Amino acid sequence: MKHISILIPEGDISFSNIEATYKMFTKVNEALERTGKAPLFKVQLVGLSPDARITNGLFSITPELVVQDTVKTDLIIIPAVHGDMRRVVEANQGFVPWIVRQYEKGAEVVSLCIGAFLLASTGLLNGRSCTTHWLAADEFRQMFPQVQLLPYKIITDEGGIYTSGGAYSSLNLILYLVEKFAGRTMAVRSSKIFEIDIDRNSQSPFIIFQGQKEHQDEPIKKAQEFIELNFQNKITVEELADRSFLGRRNFERRFKKATSNTVVEYIQRVKIEAAKIGLETSRENVNEVMYSVGYSDTKAFRTTFKKITGISPLEYRNKYHKAAAELA
Template identity: 40%
Template sequence: MIKVGILLTQHYKLLSVAAILDVFGTANKFHQEMGKEPPYEINLLNNDDQTDGFFDAYKAESIAKNEKYNLIVIPAFTTENIQHSIKINAAFIPWLCKQYQADAEIATVCTGAFLLGATGLLDGKVATTHVDACSAFSKAFPAVKLKGDKTVTQDGRLYTSGGATSSFHLLLHLLQNHCGKEIAIKTAKIFAIDMDRQNQSYFSSFQPSRHHNDNLVASAQEKIESNYQDVSTIEEMIKDIPSSRRNIVRRFKQVIGITPIEYLQQTRIEAAKKLLEETAQQMTEVIYNSGYNDPKAFRKVFRKAVGMTPSEYRDKFQAR
């Protein structure tokens, strides 16, 4: 039997814990119906021996008891202030390292990857997280090989998943590893999950940082966003900003995390997505109105950034 420990961190997301319990509970039920021993022993773990009453069927135990677990699952955080969440959950960090050294598997849901990242165990390894948290994750943990477009990653005994419903794909992946494909498929049918979704790029939205005090960078951001349909070079974008090209590019990347040209490209792709979602414009109009002149180049950039063609994106997300 696999001894599972689900962390009840400070600021954990209720939905992700409920999903973990429901999926593992369903796998246990399937095995019992087949006259087999349940594969999972499910435990809730916290740092203070207290429970919040949401999961009365499970007793929450403290990590201070130093029990050994085969699998530990870290749920998503509810807050956008992830660094604060890591700080107030710091007691879990050495405990996670100790469990991993004792051969435990560790899996993270969505932004729960930040807590695992803080342990250092992901350094040099592949990981993913919520698609809109990728920039912050890369900045916080540059040694991790972040694959922000991936729904689920596995690197040895470490597993991570993307945002929201990607947690179900992570759980199915774990079920397939532990219980076999038959149980994974039966569970997927119960929860109506498409097992073959491996990409989460098309769920992303470009949300550049505005919480900084660099007026030069803020000016460059404003110029790009106001003129993305017309400009094509850095020189055009910054011609009225009193600073050298080299200095602007350096400061821009330091503050925002990407170059001005990458910022321009992401601004254009986000504009194209909105046009595809909200208008009935012909594709040639969408291309032109988002700042592109070459349809072939637009489709190539769009597919690379979003993970599907513009037509596929419109079919999937356009309001009817």
């Protein structure tokens, strides 16, 4: 039987992460027992102290075990904890040596959504890939530059360490683990019971591009603002460099360092974000939206749109247009 430890960290925990994770694994056990098979999982809540009691005003959670009690576990699950992430990490450092020790003994480790911050603080993600909620991507990169963040991903799986993207995409990761440990048939059954898209693998369609301006390079900020005000027009790197009174190579180097995008990538992302808004809210068709954001090449527009969002412009419109949503 696989022992699963769901951590109960200090702070404003995502109760939905804990409840959904606990329920999905225990429902698998129930399904197995109904067919005369032994349960696969023993799921327990683990805290830092026996007095730990987490409440959200409506519900309270008290851990069954503390880190000193669990001699050996097989899977550690770290839920999202909201708030000032540096304080969250600091408040939960008591978990770190235990997580590292269990991993060294063969346990696998999972973070859900922004639980990736606590996981990254263990050092286990250094040199590895991970994902988290796309809204927290810039802050995560600042705190953990040694981790390769893939914020468009729904799930990462690397060396016995798993991470999930934003909010309810944590369910996709739990379903992925159900498939890994209990088989595809049980995962499909669980996906139907909990109404989860079993093959969803990207959070790109949900990402709202807001521009990376949490840096101190003022000429680059001004270049970003110029792009955002003039994206419908043809903008060249040379033009932006001249406006910034910088040489092209120096400008490109500083732009990439400040924004994590090349100049061309940034222009594309601004255009596609505007296109997403047009497809969501206007009555214009896909080609009209394409022209309005400065594209004239249909193939280039569709290719870039799909690269950034993971789906085609038409699929995006059908999925997110206000009128379509009201009919759904």
